[in-house]
Amino acid sequence: MTPSMSEEHLVLLATGGTISSRTRADLGGAAVASDGADELLRSVGGAHAFPVQVVDVLRVGSYALDVDDMLLVCSRIREALADPSVVGVVVTHGTDTMEETAFLADLVQGDPRPVVFTGAQKAADAEDPDGPANLARAIALAGSAEAKGRGVLLSFAGEVFPARGVRKTETVRVHAFGNPDYGRDGSIADDGRLNLAAAKARRPAALPLPHPGAACRVDLVASYPGADGAHLRASLDAGAAGIVLQGTGIGNANPLLCQAVAEATAGGAVVVTSTRVNAGPVVPVYGAGGGKDLLAAGAIPSGFLRPSQSLVLLSLLLRLGSSREEIAAAFAERGGTG
Ligand code: ASP
Numbered sequence: 294m295t296p297s298m299s300e301e302h303l304v305l306l307a308t309g310g311t312i313s314s315r316t317r318a319d320l321g322g323a324a325v326a327s328d329g330a331d332e333l334l335r336s337v338g339g340a341h342a343f344p345v346q347v348v349d350v351l352r353v354g355s356y357a358l359d360v361d362d363m364l365l366v367c368s369r370i371r372e373a374l375a376d377p378s379v380v381g382v383v384v385t386h387g388t389d390t391m392e393e394t395a396f397l398a399d400l401v402q403g404d405p406r407p408v409v410f411t412g413a414q415k416a417a418d419a420e421d422p423d424g425p426a427n428l429a430r431a432i433a434l435a436g437s438a439e440a441k442g443r444g445v446l447l448s449f450a451g452e453v454f455p456a457r458g459v460r461k462t463e464t465v466r467v468h469a470f471g472n473p474d475y476g477r478d479g480s481i482a483d484d485g486r487l488n489l490a491a492a493k494a495r496r497p498a499a500l501p502l503p504h505p506g507a508a509c510r511v512d513l514v515a516s517y518p519g520a521d522g523a524h525l526r527a528s529l530d531a532g533a534a535g536i537v538l539q540g541t542g543i544g545n546a547n548p549l550l551c552q553a554v555a556e557a558t559a560g561g562a563v564v565v566t567s568t569r570v571n572a573g574p575v576v577p578v579y580g581a582g583g584g585k586d587l588l589a590a591g592a593i594p595s596g597f598l599r600p601s602q603s604l605v606l607l608s609l610l611l612r613l614g615s616s617r618e619e620i621a622a623a624f625a626e627r628g629g630t631g
Pocket residue numbers: 309310311312353354355356386387388389390412413414
């Protein structure tokens with residue numbers, strides 16, 4: 294970390310990802326996270342509205358992160374905001390699991406100061422990297438009064454999204470994110486000009502950060518043609534305390550999976566039903582292994598939360614020691630339309 298500053302400033306937390314990646318000939322041409330926060334800031338050039346203090350948190354591809362790594366990023370955000378001269382925080386992060394870390398950070402964020410995630414689709418050594426412009430816009434957003442009180446934001450390719458509901462929707466295109474259910478907060482131009490919709494009046498209360506070491510296993514299990522209970526039972530055998538079931542359609546499985554879900558909940562595991570579909574809520578409608586049977590088997594519908602963000606919320610709540618009833622209430626509130 295650079296020496297702390299007493300004047301108003303921003304903090305840039307770097308975690309790796311494509312924005313920091315370079316091609317390594319010694320690794321067969323694989324791209325790996327390489328640049329630290331200092332180099333990332335230098336890549337932007339120019340002057341910013343506030344000085345930027347840089348902190349290296351991690352230097353990895355986000356596909357390799359676990360929930361504890363994500364909680365570490367959240368702790369670093371909290372540490373940064375403990376300093377009253379910090380006006381906002383930018384986190385550079387791989388795009389693969391940015392929707393997880395940004396949502397986790399949002400769940401524990403009670404501070405109105407802006408926290409903005411960004412990254413890149415093209416590596417730092419690409420001919421025309423998108424990282425520097427994304428980072429410049431994220432820095433401008435994090436330093437703006439309009440970004441306050443909105444919870445954690447994701448700024449990418451000129452678009453600004455709330456963390457809740459945001460998803461990586463493109464593997465290659467630079468417009469890599471969408472938020473099918475909760476929409477965009479607005480846009481930010483290359484020169485930092487903002488066009489944001491009015492902020493929501495109320496946000497759910499921030500959840501506490503769990504004590505480090507409060508680890509617990511939460512697995513993602515999919516329903517698909519021919520799925521049975523083998524994966525779910527293997528997760529329980531491996532010690533899973535929670536399961537996110539990636540259902541089909543409106544949140545359905547099949548009779549064999551429903552049976553395994555009933556066994557899991559009877560044994561004290563918490564099961565949440567989400568869906569592989571891009572948009573719309575999970576609603577218990579169908580029998581014969583559908584969502585109504587999953588509900589009867591004790592599974593909690595995720596609302597609008599996709600499997601990725603359901604896993605983050607369930608992991609956090611289980612680490613906090615929440616009961617099944619508290620978890621159901623949290624999904625109803627945070628997975629709803631409010
Ligand atoms: N494609 C990813 C990225 O944008 C790799 C990762 O998630 O780290 O950074």
